[in-house]
Amino acid sequence: METISKAKAFGGTQGVYRHKSEACQCDMTFALFLPPQAEQGPVPVLWYLSGLTCTHQNVMDKGEYRRLAAELGIAILCPDTSPRGDDVPDEPDNWQFGKGAGFYLDATEAPFAKNYNMYSYITEELTELVAQKFPLDMSHQAITGHSMGGHGAITIALKNPERFKSVSAFAPIAQPSTAGWSKPAFEKYLGNDQSVWRAYDTTALIEDGHRIESLLVDQGTSDGFLDDGLRPWLLQEACAKAGIPLTLNMQDGYDHSYYFISTFMDEHLRWHAARL
Template sequence: MSVAEVVSRARCFGGEQRVLRHASAETGTEMRFAAYLPPQALAGAHVPVVWFLAGLTCTEENFTVKAGAQRVAAELGLLLVAPDTSPRGEGVPDDPEKAYDFGLGAGFYVDATQQPWARHYRMRSYIERELPALVAAELPADPARQGIMGHSMGGHGALTIALRDPGRFRAVSAFAPICSPMRCPWGEKALGGYLGPDRAGWRPYDATALIEDGARVADILVDQGGADGFLENQLMPELLEAACAKAGIPLTLRRQEGYDHSYFFIASFVEDHLRWHAARLKA
């Protein structure tokens, strides 16, 4: 396992916001991630961890700078970890047409099997195995108390990772998630490109399909903006709603009228999500 180097640190609500980097064995690149250490962690306590997976075009910076999550995390004693959304650097392939929805900034939290993506685009293994081990070894995190949330592409990532490993995560939530990548243009492009044409191989990366195939979590919180321009053709929360209802998974789906897909939307409701996680991460 590599060692993380602190790129920057800043005092914030009695805690400390850090950006770190390390050499990743999974992606074969340098990776960056942000970590907010609440005051309780700086005082020596091992605290619960909440992961935030960002959406298309984002880096570790978007949630860290725009969501306004640190104040509530400091109060609740939550360590926040925000990874990057894809490998980057020399030799890492990008979408040939430089589109925003594939390649750099669009790793979709999958382990690619197709060339030229397979070598570097291993975000599933990076998020599920490599980065958690690094965080547990180098930060005051309690690996027995973890939650995960995300936005858009990252909402898809949070839901699918939690559904595949419910024993690791006590809580899962999402903002405007891509609920069924197999049935939307973003997902069809990404899953087809990274994984190839066999749609059966896409199912582990589709929250709705995972639930249909028997995956279960205790409950889910989702916020979806009613004025989100991607709502009808990309996000489709009604598919997740139907799958959860059939499977008996308690889903709190809050349709927030007038809100769009931006971080203004996330900042408006991030406190609710952090309190949802904190309630489920109590010792």
């Protein structure tokens, strides 16, 4: 593992690191903020999974998480959204597939299956790496994310409920297997057998019996992707049927950007801190 950059911020350290990934068969970059409390011993960790087109950097620049994370003593771990590099197959003109659009799944279809294994990367490889390299208390993990990363956070938590003490999302894609901007990616990564897709779809996982203790979701009412892409009502329906307590905050006038995310970052950090 190589340190790309390190800077003091809010008494802690914002770092960026690169390592060779087995799961993705390429170099992967991630950002980690260690609060000042990490100097005294292991701290809880909140994963933040980013949305389409993002890297580890967008939330690091615009997420405004450091002030309160430093106060609460929580590390913030921000992976990339896909494999990277010249050898990784891509559709450069398609922002909804390929690089920047890994959808936090393990692809089964050639030529994507070799690199596009973000599910294993997040839940196994990166987990083991950061546990080994940084003062993190891996018995206290939480997970959140935005848009595609909201989908990632909720599906990963549903499949690993013992791992994550709390789950939240900003404007998550509630049902990626049927949304216009994600269905084509599911087809290309996972093939035509839609029963396989259910393992990476929040509402399908809930229907199939997966459970989390509770869920916080913030969603802007002026989000341009609300009706076709995100559809929080599908999540609301699934949680209601399954008896999963969902706090869904429809935020008047907010869009899909980091202006929205940063506005409600404090609320999410406090939600996780109360459960970590």
